[in-house]
Amino acid sequence: MDTRGAPPSGGAGRPGADPGGPLMMIDARGEVTAWGEAAVRLLGHEPAQALGRSVSELLDTAPPWRDAGPQWRGEVVLRHREGHRLTVGVHAHRLTAGRGHGPLWLVTEDPPAGGPAEPGDEALSDWMLTSSPVALTVYDTELRFVRQNPAMERIVGVRAEQRIGRGLSAAVTGPGSAEWEARMRRALETGRAEENYLFQGRTGADPEHDHFFAVSASPLRDREDRIVGLCATSRDVTEQHRSRERLALLNEASTRIGSTLDVMRTGQELAELAVPRLADFVSVNLVESLLRGQEPPPGPVTGAVLRRVANESVREGAPEAVSAVGEVAFYSVHSPHARALAAGRSELHRMMDEELRSWATREDPERFAKAAEYGFHSWLVVPVIARGTTLGVVDFVRSVTPEAFDTEDLSLAEELVARAAVCLDNARRYTHERASALELQRSLLPQGLPEQSAAEVASRYLPAAARSGIGGDWFDVIPLSGARVALVVGDVVGHGLKASATMGRLRTALRTLAEVDLTPEELLTQLDDLVARGDDEPELQSDEATPGDFGATCLYAVYDPVSGRCSLARAGHPAPAVVPPDGPATFLDLPAGPPLGLGGLPFEALDVELPQGSLLAFYTDGLVRGGGTDAGLDTLRHALTLPAEGLDALCDRVVGRLLPDRHGDDAALLLARLRRLDPERVGVWDVSADPAAVAEVRADAVRWLAERELAETAVVTELVVSELVTNALRYGAPPIRLRLILDRELICEVSDASSTAPHARRAQVLDEGGRGLLLVARLTQRWGTRHTANGKVIWCEQALPPR
Structure with missing residues (x-):
C-alpha cells in the first residue's frame, strides 16, 4: 500500500511501511547520501528528490543523534512531501565512530513492539555491503582490500575476489590515484577522515578514458576505539565535473x-x-x-x-x-x-x-x-x-x-x-x-613640405595609440610673399573624427588667413573667433558634447629671411625651442595667450631677430608629456643639441628619445633651420615724391637686373616697377620704397605709408586709368597687398628664366 498521502500517525503499525528497514544514510555535513525504499513509501520523496538535501529539511528539529554515541533510538517528527508531519520511531547507527571525526549515520525505522529484534553490527554491515547505493570499500590497516559492495564493483569494474589482499592500484589507476592512496594512509595514521577529495583516474569498467571521482575515507574503530580498518566511499562525478x-x-x-x-x-x-x-x-x-x-x-x-x-x-x-x-x-x-x-x-x-x-x-x-x-x-x-x-x-x-x-x-x-x-x-x-580615420587625418595634413628658401624644414607626425583614437595635432609650412615663410603647429582638444575634422577646418582657415598676410596676433584672433563660433554650429554638436570640446591650441610664426626677424604668437600652445648655431637650446619667452575658442582675450606677438643657422623646434604636448611635461622638455632640449646628419635624422633622434614606445596621444614635431638671403640678392631704393623719380628708379631696377645676368626679365620688370611706383606716388603717401628680391622668383615690392589698399577693376573703353593692376596681374604669376605697422606693401612675383 502506498502511504505517501497517509495522514500523520504514530511511529509503528503503518501498513506497508516495512518497519525496521533502512530509511536514509547521512554524512558528516548532515546531507542525505542514501535514500531507502522505506523512506520513499513513508515520506513520498523519490531518491533524486532527497539525495544531497540537508536532513534538517526533513525534520522539524536538528538531528537529535548528532552528539550521541554509537547508537541512538527515539522518536522524531518527519515532514511528508505533501506538507504534513509524521512521528516515527527511528534507530540511528554511527557507522564511523571515533572522537567526532565526521561520522556517517544510518537511520532505520524502529520495528513495532514484538517485531524483529534490533539489527546488530553484523546485520548492519551486511546491509551496507549489499544494499547501500553508496559505493563502499573496506580496507584493513595496511590498506589491503577486504570487502566492497556491488555499487563499488560497478564503478571499478573489478570483482571482489580479484582484489582480495591487494591495494588501490588493483582497481584504479591514473594521475590522481597515488595522491588518493596517500590520503587514505594519512586517515589511518591520524584517525581523521579525509573527505570530498576529487581525483582523476581510470578503472577496469572504462580503461580507455579518465573519470573523476569524489571520494572520502573514514577510519573504522572497534568498541575499544581502536582503528581496525578504513571505509572508503566513492562517487563517479565525471559528467558533473x-x-x-x-x-x-x-x-x-x-x-x-x-x-x-x-x-x-x-x-x-x-x-x-x-x-x-x-x-x-x-x-x-x-x-x-x-x-x-x-x-x-x-x-x-x-x-x-x-x-x-x-x-x-x-x-x-x-x-x-x-x-x-x-x-x-x-x-x-x-x-x-x-x-x-x-x-x-x-x-x-x-x-x-x-x-x-x-x-x-x-x-x-x-x-x-x-x-x-x-x-x-x-x-x-x-x-x-x-x-x-x-x-x-x-x-x-x-x-x-x-x-x-x-x-x-x-x-x-x-x-x-x-x-x-x-x-x-x-x-x-x-x-x-x-x-579610414587615419586616412582622413593624413589627407588633412601636408602631403609634402613646400620648397622655399627661408628655412630647411623636416617634420614627424605620430598617430595616437589605438586605444586613444586619432587626434587633432597638425603642422604646416606656408610660403608667404617677400620670400617669407609661416611655420605652424596646432593641437585640437580631444580625439576621434571630430577632432580630425576640426583640425582640417582650422588648417584650411589658417592657410586662408596667412594668404591675407595678417600678423601672427591678428591671425590667431581670427582663428579664435572661428573656433568659438564653431561650438555653436548644430552640425558639430552631439549629445555628449560639452563647451570647449572644439578648443584648440596653436603656434604661428612668420620668418623673414631678408631681415632675419621672426614674429611669433601662440594660443595656449607650448613655446618653441630655439638652438642658436653656437649656443644651447632654450625656450622662447613667448606670451602664452589663451587657447582658441575662449574668445575675447588678446594675443601678443614676440618679434625677435635670429642668427642664420638657428634651429626652431615646434611641437605638440603629446611629444613631451609621456614622462611628465618638465622631464619631457628637458629631454627635448638635450635631444635638439645632439649631432645629426640633417634635420630628418634629428627628427628621428628626438622622437626616439621622447617616445621610445607607443604613446597615448598623437604628437607632431616641426624643425626649421633658418637661412638668410644673400644681401646681393636684395635691391632697395627709396623713391622721392616727384613723378620724375619713376624713370630714375625704373632705370636703377633694369641696371640691377643686368648686373645679375637677368636682362631678359628687364622688359616686364620695368613695366611692373613703373606701374606700382606710379600708383604709390598717385594714391599712397611717402615714404615710398622699391625692393627687388631675387629668390626662386623675382619679387617686386613697393611700400608706402598709406593703409589704403588698391583694388583691381575692369576699366571701361573711355577710362583713362584702371588698367595698371590688371596689366601687372597678367604679366606676373601673382600679386597682392600686405599691411604693415607703417602702411602697406604691394608686391608681385615674376617667373625667372630657366638656368
Whole structure:
C-alpha cells in the first residue's frame, strides 16, 4: 500500500511501511547520501528528490543523534512531501565512530513492539555491503582490500575476489590515484577522515578514458576505539565535473577573448584558451579582407584561401602546423574547411573516416602526413560566423588526449568560436574605422613640405595609440610673399573624427588667413573667433558634447629671411625651442595667450631677430608629456643639441628619445633651420615724391637686373616697377620704397605709408586709368597687398628664366 498521502500517525503499525528497514544514510555535513525504499513509501520523496538535501529539511528539529554515541533510538517528527508531519520511531547507527571525526549515520525505522529484534553490527554491515547505493570499500590497516559492495564493483569494474589482499592500484589507476592512496594512509595514521577529495583516474569498467571521482575515507574503530580498518566511499562525478569545466571555460572566454581590438591577438587568445582544455592543437584561419579591416562579403565564403592568424599546441612550437602564423593556408574545394565555409556548418571527423582519408591522401598529402606523424585521431572544423558574415574557420585537433571529440565537445567549440567571432568582427570594424580615420587625418595634413628658401624644414607626425583614437595635432609650412615663410603647429582638444575634422577646418582657415598676410596676433584672433563660433554650429554638436570640446591650441610664426626677424604668437600652445648655431637650446619667452575658442582675450606677438643657422623646434604636448611635461622638455632640449646628419635624422633622434614606445596621444614635431638671403640678392631704393623719380628708379631696377645676368626679365620688370611706383606716388603717401628680391622668383615690392589698399577693376573703353593692376596681374604669376605697422606693401612675383 502506498502511504505517501497517509495522514500523520504514530511511529509503528503503518501498513506497508516495512518497519525496521533502512530509511536514509547521512554524512558528516548532515546531507542525505542514501535514500531507502522505506523512506520513499513513508515520506513520498523519490531518491533524486532527497539525495544531497540537508536532513534538517526533513525534520522539524536538528538531528537529535548528532552528539550521541554509537547508537541512538527515539522518536522524531518527519515532514511528508505533501506538507504534513509524521512521528516515527527511528534507530540511528554511527557507522564511523571515533572522537567526532565526521561520522556517517544510518537511520532505520524502529520495528513495532514484538517485531524483529534490533539489527546488530553484523546485520548492519551486511546491509551496507549489499544494499547501500553508496559505493563502499573496506580496507584493513595496511590498506589491503577486504570487502566492497556491488555499487563499488560497478564503478571499478573489478570483482571482489580479484582484489582480495591487494591495494588501490588493483582497481584504479591514473594521475590522481597515488595522491588518493596517500590520503587514505594519512586517515589511518591520524584517525581523521579525509573527505570530498576529487581525483582523476581510470578503472577496469572504462580503461580507455579518465573519470573523476569524489571520494572520502573514514577510519573504522572497534568498541575499544581502536582503528581496525578504513571505509572508503566513492562517487563517479565525471559528467558533473566536465559540465563545470565547460561552464568555467565559457565564462573565462568572456574575459580572455577580445581583450584588444587586434584581429591577430584575438585569434591567438581563442587558440590559447582552447589548448589544452579542449584540444591538443588549434589553428585559426581568417579571410584576407578581415585583416585589412575591409568588409567581407555577406553570407558563406565560397573560397578556401585563408590567412593563418594563430597556432597553439601542447607541443612546443606547434610542429604539427602546416602553415605558420601570417602565411596563407590553402584548402581544396572538397576539403572540410571549404565545406564548412560554404555551408556555415561545423564538421566532426575521426581520422580513420574513409571520406576524410580519401580527401587528405588525394588532395592534401602534406596535411595528411602531418596528421599521421603526430597521431591526429579526432578533428573539429568550426566556421567563424558573426552577424551573418563568415570570417574564417577554426581547427580543433586531438592527438595526445586519447578521448575523441563528441557532440558536447563540438557544442562547446562552437560556443567558444561564436564568442570569438563577435570579438573578431568588432576588431575588424575597429580596424576599418581606424584606417579610414587615419586616412582622413593624413589627407588633412601636408602631403609634402613646400620648397622655399627661408628655412630647411623636416617634420614627424605620430598617430595616437589605438586605444586613444586619432587626434587633432597638425603642422604646416606656408610660403608667404617677400620670400617669407609661416611655420605652424596646432593641437585640437580631444580625439576621434571630430577632432580630425576640426583640425582640417582650422588648417584650411589658417592657410586662408596667412594668404591675407595678417600678423601672427591678428591671425590667431581670427582663428579664435572661428573656433568659438564653431561650438555653436548644430552640425558639430552631439549629445555628449560639452563647451570647449572644439578648443584648440596653436603656434604661428612668420620668418623673414631678408631681415632675419621672426614674429611669433601662440594660443595656449607650448613655446618653441630655439638652438642658436653656437649656443644651447632654450625656450622662447613667448606670451602664452589663451587657447582658441575662449574668445575675447588678446594675443601678443614676440618679434625677435635670429642668427642664420638657428634651429626652431615646434611641437605638440603629446611629444613631451609621456614622462611628465618638465622631464619631457628637458629631454627635448638635450635631444635638439645632439649631432645629426640633417634635420630628418634629428627628427628621428628626438622622437626616439621622447617616445621610445607607443604613446597615448598623437604628437607632431616641426624643425626649421633658418637661412638668410644673400644681401646681393636684395635691391632697395627709396623713391622721392616727384613723378620724375619713376624713370630714375625704373632705370636703377633694369641696371640691377643686368648686373645679375637677368636682362631678359628687364622688359616686364620695368613695366611692373613703373606701374606700382606710379600708383604709390598717385594714391599712397611717402615714404615710398622699391625692393627687388631675387629668390626662386623675382619679387617686386613697393611700400608706402598709406593703409589704403588698391583694388583691381575692369576699366571701361573711355577710362583713362584702371588698367595698371590688371596689366601687372597678367604679366606676373601673382600679386597682392600686405599691411604693415607703417602702411602697406604691394608686391608681385615674376617667373625667372630657366638656368
